[in-house]
Amino acid sequence: MEKLDKPVHCNYLLLKRLLDIIFSTLLLIPGGVMIFIFMILVKIETPGKAFYCQERVGLMGEKITVIKLRSMYSNVEEKTGAMWAQKEDSRVTRVGRFMRKTRIDELPQLLLVFKGDMSLIGPRPERPVFTKQFSENVAGFEQRLLVKPGLSGYAQVHGGYDDTPAEKLKNDMYYIHNISFTTDLLIFFDTIRVVITGDGSR
Structure with a gap:
């Protein structure tokens, strides 16, 4: 696996983990x-x-299980198979649409942040089937696995549910190449804005 162009300082990682536990x-x-x-x-x-519950790919390709409040109809993918999120997705319930708009469906993942499988800020963990597909077709996609996945990230506050893999990767790489406590703090406050306004959600 590739290395980061900009090494991550140990003090930043320690502070980030401490703040993840506290927040x-x-x-x-x-x-x-x-x-x-x-x-x-x-x-x-x-x-x-x-x-x-759904299996996702975390730091360095390790598998993690994310927990979300269900926003779609039950067992919908048994008929359709794994699908990329779409604009005005018909699989989403009315309550689910509101939860997605306000990010309430993501709240159970705070348990994974506390546990250490995820961070408050970082690239969103992707599903194994899409990680394999995008790694083969989108240059540089695997670099997302070099930092711990996050509950929120630059791609989430500057994009939408239906962004293409290339669009999400562009935002994720911006974060990875500018990773710092200041960047995390700005994304944290941007996340609050998105939650309040519903901007960028589907």
Whole structure:
């Protein structure tokens, strides 16, 4: 696997991990209430489990399991297979559309941030099938695996659910080449803006 053009300083990684633990703990307090409320709403709107677990590819290609509040109809991919997110996706429920707009469906992943599988800020972890596909067809895609995946990232606050792999990679590479505490802080505040305005969501 390739190396980063800009080495990541150990002090940055230690500070980043410390802040991940602190903020994930603090956010899980109000976040737990929101998770409980929308868990009920998901169950009321459509039959099936309230949570959706999916294998993703994390740091250095390690497999991790992400947990999200279910925003689509149950078992929808049993018929369609794995599909890239689309604009005005018909697979998404009404509650799911609101959760995606406000990023509420992502809240359970705070547990993975606390555990250390993810960070608050970093490239979003992609599914193995798409990671393999994009690594073969999009030059430089594997560099996303050189940093820990994040709950939010530059591509999420400057793009949308239906961005192409190349568009997402361009934003991810900007983050990787400019990785710093300041960059993480700016993305954190941009994430708050996106959550409030719903900008860039599908």
